[in-house]
Amino acid sequence: MSTAPSANVYLSGRTVDDYQRMFSLTGRDLKGRSILDCPAGSSDFALRARMLGAEVVSVDPLFDHDVDDLAWRVRQDRERLVDNIGRSPEMFRPGAADRYRSWAMPQEEFLADYARDRVKGTRHYVAAALPVLPFEDQSFDLALSxxxxxxxxxxxxxxxxxxxxxxxxxxxxxxxxxxxxxxxxRALYSHYRALQDALPGFEFTTKSIDNLCYLHASTTLTIRPRN
Structure with a gap:
């Protein structure tokens, strides 16, 4: 499959705090860096990271939507995520539903920033989907997904x-x-070794983190060129 079936993928609104936890990033790590967030969903990460001195471009296939249509999808998917906890409570930590509901205000701030971007043409939000991105080689210091x-x-x-x-x-x-x-x-990606073999010029490292919502999502992968 070559493009993301966006109707089947949640448009999640993980906050800048979630990003800093998932990727072990501090404000100092963000300042002065060029960052790609892909897919960005309805996160306020880009908005907050720019305030900390980063240059961030957010990519998502749904960023071709107008503001009202995107806002409808943001709110719908937040409720879908909350409902999913009720269907599969064994996957989640206590308080996960309240945490998802707490995304509402950051998501509204994201939508306001998305609206400003569309008016001003600053291209902070770009409509695109993996595995094809509309950027030049080595445009960013860091890509987060x-x-x-x-x-x-x-x-x-x-x-x-x-x-x-x-x-x-x-x-x-x-x-x-x-x-x-x-x-x-709770098992790592079953083709992890095959991924490493397919990208022999790169170093793969992993780090365990505490995810605030999921019980199983506890490993972050970092890939960079070998020295």
């Missing part, structure tokens, strides 16, 4: 994952993915 690769392994095969990672590594020096766990399981 949360809850797409590995999480939707039933939708995206190994070939798509290799293409997606290769594309992010083409446009960014370092790539971080969270989580490395496969779908809703």
């Amino acid at each position: 949360a809850f797409l690769l590995f999480s939707y392994h039933a939708l995206f095969d190994l070939s798509w994952h290799v293409q997606a990672l290769a594309e992010m590594l083409r446009v960014a020096h370092t790539v971080q993915i969270h989580p490395l766990e496969e779908g809703a399981s």
